[in-house]
Amino acid sequence: MENFSNYLNLVNEAIAGLDLNREPKNLYQPISYTLSMHGKRLRPVLALAACDLFGGDINKAIDVAVGLEIFHNFTLVHDDIMDEAPLRRGEKTVYKKWDSNVAILSGDTMFSIALRQILASKHPNLFEILSLFTQTAIEVCEGQQLDMDFEDKDEVTIDDYLGMIRLKTAVLLGASLKVGALCAYAGENQTRMIYDFGINAGIAFQLKDDWLDAFGEEEKFGKSIGGDIVANKKTYLYLKCLQMASPADRIRLQNFYGSTPGDENTKVREVLTMYRKYRIKEASVQEMEKFFGRSLALLSQVDASSDKKEALVSFAEKLYKRDR
Amino acid sequence: MENFSNYLNLVNEAIAGLDLNREPKNLYQPISYTLSMHGKRLRPVLALAACDLFGGDINKAIDVAVGLEIFHNFTLVHDDIMDEAPLRRGEKTVYKKWDSNVAILSGDTMFSIALRQILASKHPNLFEILSLFTQTAIEVCEGQQLDMDFEDKDEVTIDDYLGMIRLKTAVLLGASLKVGALCAYAGENQTRMIYDFGINAGIAFQLKDDWLDAFGEEEKFGKSIGGDIVANKKTYLYLKCLQMASPADRIRLQNFYGSTPGDENTKVREVLTMYRKYRIKEASVQEMEKFFGRSLALLSQVDASSDKKEALVSFAEKLYKRDR
Numbered sequence: 001m002e003n004f005s006n007y008l009n010l011v012n013e014a015i016a017g018l019d020l021n022r023e024p025k026n027l028y029q030p031i032s033y034t035l036s037m038h039g040k041r042l043r044p045v046l047a048l049a050a051c052d053l054f055g056g057d058i059n060k061a062i063d064v065a066v067g068l069e070i071f072h073n074f075t076l077v078h079d080d081i082m083d084e085a086p087l088r089r090g091e092k093t094v095y096k097k098w099d100s101n102v103a104i105l106s107g108d109t110m111f112s113i114a115l116r117q118i119l120a121s122k123h124p125n126l127f128e129i130l131s132l133f134t135q136t137a138i139e140v141c142e143g144q145q146l147d148m149d150f151e152d153k154d155e156v157t158i159d160d161y162l163g164m165i166r167l168k169t170a171v172l173l174g175a176s177l178k179v180g181a182l183c184a185y186a187g188e189n190q191t192r193m194i195y196d197f198g199i200n201a202g203i204a205f206q207l208k209d210d211w212l213d214a215f216g217e218e219e220k221f222g223k224s225i226g227g228d229i230v231a232n233k234k235t236y237l238y239l240k241c242l243q244m245a246s247p248a249d250r251i252r253l254q255n256f257y258g259s260t261p262g263d264e265n266t267k268v269r270e271v272l273t274m275y276r277k278y279r280i281k282e283a284s285v286q287e288m289e290k291f292f293g294r295s296l297a298l299l300s301q302v303d304a305s306s307d308k309k310e311a312l313v314s315f316a317e318k319l320y321k322r323d324r
Numbered sequence: 325m326e327n328f329s330n331y332l333n334l335v336n337e338a339i340a341g342l343d344l345n346r347e348p349k350n351l352y353q354p355i356s357y358t359l360s361m362h363g364k365r366l367r368p369v370l371a372l373a374a375c376d377l378f379g380g381d382i383n384k385a386i387d388v389a390v391g392l393e394i395f396h397n398f399t400l401v402h403d404d405i406m407d408e409a410p411l412r413r414g415e416k417t418v419y420k421k422w423d424s425n426v427a428i429l430s431g432d433t434m435f436s437i438a439l440r441q442i443l444a445s446k447h448p449n450l451f452e453i454l455s456l457f458t459q460t461a462i463e464v465c466e467g468q469q470l471d472m473d474f475e476d477k478d479e480v481t482i483d484d485y486l487g488m489i490r491l492k493t494a495v496l497l498g499a500s501l502k503v504g505a506l507c508a509y510a511g512e513n514q515t516r517m518i519y520d521f522g523i524n525a526g527i528a529f530q531l532k533d534d535w536l537d538a539f540g541e542e543e544k545f546g547k548s549i550g551g552d553i554v555a556n557k558k559t560y561l562y563l564k565c566l567q568m569a570s571p572a573d574r575i576r577l578q579n580f581y582g583s584t585p586g587d588e589n590t591k592v593r594e595v596l597t598m599y600r601k602y603r604i605k606e607a608s609v610q611e612m613e614k615f616f617g618r619s620l621a622l623l624s625q626v627d628a629s630s631d632k633k634e635a636l637v638s639f640a641e642k643l644y645k646r647d648r
Contacts, residue, residue, distance in 0.1 A: 027469040082425040101406045105465055112461040119455055131443055137436040145351040
């Protein structure tokens with residue numbers, strides 16, 4: 001894991017070195033604020049890891065990696081407006097600290113700055129990198145739209161849900177890895193495998209997020225359990241329960257999700273009781289294991305040193321097994 | 325002007341051929357709606373004109389040109405949220421027809437689609453084209469932020485204002501021309517001159533917009549006269565009048581702009597009276613002429629066939645002399 005903290009340090013240094021102390025202040029301060037919140041820097045770290053995995057020079061990938069992080073943060077700034085989220089990583093979101101207009105325009109600017117950062121790499125594979133970046137950016141927007149659409153849609157299937165989280169979360173993780181591989185001049189087969197590794201691991205991570213929201217330990221999780229249930233989010237857990245439940249329980253579950261929030265605690269308790277009754281926790285673990293297992297099988301086929309592959313497996317397992 | 329209607333047709337055909345009949349509908353319908361509103365297609369037409377001017381193949385520039393139009397429309401979709409504008413080109417704005425979230429996310433997607441379109445050109449000068457596009461996108465956001473900042477700022481100078489409209493409006497016109505020139509492999513000197521032509525003409529066009537808002541004929545202008553005065557916009561006219569007015573009149577003018585809207589008609593009439601008293605109409609024409617003259621002087625130095633230069637001059641003059 002030593003390399004991974006090295007990747008993280010490189011990313012944080014590069015972000016700290018961005019010239020964001022600029023005018024107009026109302027445009028650049030929110031950008032600086034957002035990027036200084038840190039977070040896991042998962043996407044740029046994965047890009048550097050993939051570059052390293054294929055024997056590339058990570059210094060040639062750092063600009064692209066930072067571009068991915070800035071892009072990711074742009075999506076968060078805009079998502080927080082749409083989701084009316086007051087807090088992110090324990091701090092006020094941009095739209096709450098300033099206002100919606102500031103969040104819209106700073107976000108737009110971050111998209112451009114992300115692009116400028118990727119261009120700054122002047123990498124010989126820039127065309128492939130930008131093409132993947134652009135396609136991924138479109139897919140991430142499609143995923144966010146589907147997520148919002150599902151709130152009002154009655155018939156959402158498990159496949160719909162998996163397709164949505166693939167777009168909203170997994171494609172950017174896959175793209176980050178593939179971009180790193182492209183920076184290392186990996187061949188087509190290899191870049192496709194590392195992308196698919198990221199897609200499958202990304203879906204497993206998101207399923208784990210949903211799982212923690214329902215079955216995590218409150219102290220470790222850092223927020224109250226059942227947030228998705230309160231918000232009527234049609235997660236894998238909910239959709240699987242609808243599928244498994246008796247007709248009577250299905251109607252009860254749908255009513256909980258259709259109701260305007262009365263007593264939230266009762267709602268969460270009742271839904272969790274139903275999840276237990278239909279062994280949804282176990283079904284969800286099985287589904288996660290399926291995707292995570294697929295991702296590891298793909299990685300094992302990648303043509304790279306086993307040391308570096310093992311380091312990436314350890315990193316992925318740590319993320320997958322997290323309890324918060 | 326025959327070529328110019330040819331450029332316009334090419335642009336409209338290319339936009340009509342975009343594959344926007346896609347899922348999720350809530351994401352793509354607003355994009356399709358926005359792009360089908362037509363408008364002048366000024367930016368892509370200028371890109372094709374500049375490509376043609378320098379002897380390039382406009383078919384190799386069409387993807388880039390369309391990318392510029394999609395980008396411009398993205399900025400309009402987001403600006404309309406920020407400015408709370410209900411109508412654009414006589415139709416409901418996206419945020420009014422759908423809602424703010426739809427407008428934010430569709431706009432973001434348009435930015436990505438613009439980028440995809442530019443990449444699709446696979447033009448050998450793609451790196452220069454994308455670098456200019458990215459820098460321009462950042463500057464346009466800075467211009468929009470300055471425009472919003474000026475609403476609450478007491479001390480705005482004429483230079484501040486000219487700097488703001490340069491960023492908000494002129495740089496994208498200059499960049500459109502320069503991108504067309506890059507598509508035609510024009511040299512550094514030539515691309516800089518055509519860019520500066522666009523910057524100066526763009527500032528003149530925006531000054532003309534402000535002028536029409538105060539001195540246009542209502543029927544031709546298509547909206548009520550004095551919209552900028554009602555909205556307390558610190559235009560060239562207002563700032564020039566502050567500069568010219570007696571201390572007493574300056575305070576009166578500032579009070580009109582500081583006041584919460586009482587009788588809008590009275591306010592507009594009084595401010596226009598003051599503009600007449602200090603010959604602001606004439607001062608504004610002089611300022612416009614200065615920028616437009618500079619733009620024509622730059623164009624005359626460009627190394628291209630005089631026929632094509634004359635066609636571009638006619639097009640620019642038509643825009644400049646418009647009465648609506």
